[in-house]
Amino acid sequence: MITWPVAELIPHAGDMILIDQVESFDEEQILTRLTVRPDGLFNRADGSLPAWVGVEMMAQSIAAFAGCRARLSGKPAALGFLLGTRKFESNVEHFPLGAELVIHATRSLEDENGMGIFECHLTGPGIDVQARLNVYSPPHPARYLAEDNAQESPHD
Incomplete structure (x- = not known):
């Protein structure tokens, strides 16, 4: 088991x-692993999570993968983007409150420009969810964000 806090591995908070x-x-x-807890941002009234939240769980697992690699290199967790999801398949509509979920993400492709494809599988009691996620982690996030802001023009 990895003892690094998840908050140090992914660029999310709270x-x-x-x-x-x-x-x-x-x-x-x-x-990665998680337990469905009550009162989260995406919980339904009964405390369960809609199955589509599994995509975000998979994306955070990929972010943690990048964060672990960065930490081994002595670097901080970097900014990344979920570009899309393909072949999302779920045998359930929701993840019940208290369910223990395991996410396995395997890198299929990654290029030097920061584009990546991961095959993801989320499992739990009676739960089987699969998806292919396309992600992007810009090589120079600060420059990338500055370029994006520079392209925005003021309205007259």
Whole structure:
């Protein structure tokens, strides 16, 4: 089990952090874990989470993968973007309150420009969710954000 706090591995804070723990990771994959808790940002009235929140859980697992790699290199967690999801399949409509969920994300492709594709699998009691996530982590996040702001023009 990895003992680094998840908040140091992903660029999220507070209630927006959905995963609880990084169980393991290597150069190609990561295994994370969480328990569905009540009163989160995305919980339904009965405390369960809609299955579509699994996409964000998978994306945070990928962010934790990048954060673990950065930490090993002595760097801080970097900004990343979820570009899209393909082949999302879920055998459930929601994750019940108290369910223990495990997310396994495996890197399929990553290029030097920061584009990546990950095959993700989320499991729990009677739960089987799969998706392919396309992600982007700009090589120079500060420059990337500055360029984006510079392209915005004031309205007359």
